Amino acid sequence: MIFAIYFILIITATVVCRDIEDILLNPYGRKTHGPQKSLDELRQQMIDLHYANNRNYFDNITYEIYNISQQDETSARYTKREIGININSQFINGRFYRLENPLKHFSILEPANGCNNGIVLTRQSAEQQKCIIATNAGFFNTKTGDCLGNVISNGKIVQKPGIHNANFGITKDNKFVIGYINISQIDNFDQLVGGVIWLVRNGLSYVNISETLEDMTTQETGSTFVTVRAGRVALGHDAAGRIMMLVMDGASAYNKGPNLHEMAQLMIELGAINAINLDGGGSSTAIENGSLVNYVSDSCPGSDIESSMSRCERHVTTITCIYDIVEQNDRGTNGKTLTVIFGTISLIMTILAVVMIITFVLLLRKHRSYDFHN
Numbered sequence: 001m002i003f004a005i006y007f008i009l010i011i012t013a014t015v016v017c018r019d020i021e022d023i024l025l026n027p028y029g030r031k032t033h034g035p036q037k038s039l040d041e042l043r044q045q046m047i048d049l050h051y052a053n054n055r056n057y058f059d060n061i062t063y064e065i066y067n068i069s070q071q072d073e074t075s076a077r078y079t080k081r082e083i084g085i086n087i088n089s090q091f092i093n094g095r096f097y098r099l100e101n102p103l104k105h106f107s108i109l110e111p112a113n114g115c116n117n118g119i120v121l122t123r124q125s126a127e128q129q130k131c132i133i134a135t136n137a138g139f140f141n142t143k144t145g146d147c148l149g150n151v152i153s154n155g156k157i158v159q160k161p162g163i164h165n166a167n168f169g170i171t172k173d174n175k176f177v178i179g180y181i182n183i184s185q186i187d188n189f190d191q192l193v194g195g196v197i198w199l200v201r202n203g204l205s206y207v208n209i210s211e212t213l214e215d216m217t218t219q220e221t222g223s224t225f226v227t228v229r230a231g232r233v234a235l236g237h238d239a240a241g242r243i244m245m246l247v248m249d250g251a252s253a254y255n256k257g258p259n260l261h262e263m264a265q266l267m268i269e270l271g272a273i274n275a276i277n278l279d280g281g282g283s284s285t286a287i288e289n290g291s292l293v294n295y296v297s298d299s300c301p302g303s304d305i306e307s308s309m310s311r312c313e314r315h316v317t318t319i320t321c322i323y324d325i326v327e328q329n330d331r332g333t334n335g336k337t338l339t340v341i342f343g344t345i346s347l348i349m350t351i352l353a354v355v356m357i358i359t360f361v362l363l364l365r366k367h368r369s370y371d372f373h374n
Helices: 002-024 039-052 122-129 183-188 207-213 260-269 336-373
Strands: 063-067 078-087 090-099 106-109 133-136 151-153 156-159 167-171 175-179 189-194 198-201 232-238 243-248 272-277 286-288 319-322
Touching: 039 207, 063 272, 078 260, 106 122, 106 151, 106 189, 122 133, 122 286, 122 319, 133 232, 133 243, 167 272, 175 198, 175 232, 175 272, 183 189, 198 207, 198 232, 198 260, 207 260, 232 260, 243 260, 260 272
Parallel strands: none
Antiparallel strands: 063 175, 078 090, 090 243, 106 319, 133 286, 133 319, 151 156, 151 189, 167 175, 167 189, 198 272, 232 243, 232 272
16 A cells, blocks of 8 residues: 555656646747747847847847858768766766768758657657767647647758747758748748757857747746756857757756756857757757667656656657768658659669660561561
8 A cells, every 4th residue: 555655656756747847848838839929020129139238230130141061971970979067066968969061961850750740759750861860859749749830851841830939940052040030931941940049149148138039038937948957959050060969968857957048158168159949858869870878857657756767768759860861761751752763763764774675676686687588
């Protein structure tokens, strides 16, 4: 009887802590995701904030454009390093990845069955394109599993709700675009994912301004989303046009991990010019060659929440993916497009080969017939 009560208390604590983290790290509480304002309203508010903070040199542009490193190679070339840092008197681990040649080696992927048909593990989505490195990416509805924010994967527009949170994208003419974009610009992207909070703009922290622009202070959670300590994920680029991905461990239940001000500073110290914040908390996931390599904060179903050995990767929606071009199976429809293209080419070549053989045989017969009659 006592054991049964103890077991129930453990399960209850696990669920409650998970729910608390979901609430704290849900930037808009239970309300509609994203700031409820037009881009023009956001732009005017941004101009006022820039002027008030002596940052008016950004003019009235709501996004930044930066050239991508143009190294065009067959294999992805990247560096990775483990990070250990003291934050709030606690030692925090992290994983940092820098993709030297983003051209043809980086994608935003939705789940294989689509963005609104259930959540899956990051490692499962990574199998679509045989990702060498993968992290979780955009936010999602924790009740329905639907993706939130803009999503474009390998040129395919998955969804474009038109909300004005911070975005990270790669255009079809190979440029980074980071910031608040107009829905009319979305068709020009090859990869795009929406986050919440623009961490770094032109090498400086942009958290305070972004917090206001994205309506954090007007939500149920107030500024908690920005200041809570938890696992965090950031995506950005450096001055050389290389992609940067940072996954920091943490657990909000233990007040452990970086807040977004600290996350911005970490990205700046690592060389970021622009960076946005992606989904964090229990969603924070780093996968290398199909294996989970970071500490995840979600307890496994039925496990003791105090046990560090019983942690499970959370099911999510979109992911970031670094891959080798020779391993790429997909450029838009989860592996089907190239299969159809190569299958069609193979069929055409087979038909041509058959036609050539038949033509050769007919010519040979005609030649023999001519020799016979002569």
